[in-house]
Amino acid sequence: MMSLADFLIYINGQLLPRSEARVSVFDASFQSGDNVWEGIRVYGGRVFELKAHLDRLYDSAKALEIRVPWGARELEEAIFATLRANHLYDETHVRLIVTRGERRTSGINPNFVEGGPTLVIIAERKPPLFDKRGVRLVTSSLRRPMPDSLSPLIHHGNQLNSILAKLEANRSGVEAALLLDHHGFVAEADSANLFLVKGGEISTPLASACLAGITRGLVIREARGEGLPVVERNLSLAEVYAADEVFLTGTLVEIVPVIEVDGRRIGAGKPGPMTLRVSSLYRRITGNQGTPVPDAVAASPERA
C-alpha cells in the first residue's frame, strides 16, 4: 500500500517525494496566487478532456502574460510520467499548476520574476468530492468578480473569493456556497457550475461571472445532442428555489444533485430524473472517452 508520503510530485522535470516537493517562498504563486491551473480526472487509464484542459490553461496563461515554455506534447508527457510513477490510472485527480515563477525580490511586479515558470503536477486518488445523494448550498454574501475586475475565464490560482464563500458554507454546516454576480444573478457554486431544471428545460447561467467549466460545456453539448432543451441565461435566486431540480457540474464533483438551497428544499429533496439522466450520460462518456496513458501498468500496487 503506497502511503501519502510515498507519492511522487512532478516539479520542473523532477519527480520528488511529497516531503521534498517544494516551491520557493519567492515563487509568485506562493506570494500572490499568481498562477494558472487545471484539475483533470483520469478514468480507466484515460485522461479525460485533456486537450480542453490544456487549451484552457494556455488561454488563461496568455491573459496573464505567463509565457508557458512547454508545448502541449510536453505537458501531456509530464502528466503521463506523474501518473505512471504513482501507478494511478483510475479514480484519480490531477492538479496541474503553472506559476509565473520565482521572483528576485518580493512584490507583485511580474518583472521581478527571473527564469521561467514553475510546473507542478500533483496526482492523487480521489473519489468524487460529494455524496451523489445530494448537497446543500447557502448563498454567499460575496459576489463573483465580473469581467471588469477579474475575468472568470481566467482559471487562476487566487481562490480567495471561493475560500471566503466556503467559510460561509462551513459556518452554515452545508457542503458548498452559491455565489451571485454583481447584478444579483446566479453565477456558480464555490468551485462548480450550476444548472437548474424547470418544466423539462435545463438552464445554466451565462459564463459572464462563472468559469466556463469543461464539464458545464460537455453537459450543454451532450444534453442538446440527446434532444434535451438547454439554455444559457441570467438566473435569479428565486428561480433556483422554485426549480424542479438543481445540480452542480465540475471535474472534481462530476454531476452532483443539489437538494437544498438557503434552507429551501429543491424539488422532492432528492436526485431528480433529469439529474440522474445527465449523471448517467456523464458516466457513460467518462467511461469511454479520453486520452490513454501510454504504457500504463494495468494494476496499481495498492490493488495488486
Ligand SMILES: Cc1ncc(COP(=O)(O)O)c(C=O)c1O
Ligand atoms: C470556480 C470554478 N467553477 C467551476 C469549476 C468546474 O470547472 P470544470 O468543469 O472545468 O472542472 C471549477 C473547476 O476548477 C472552478 O474552479
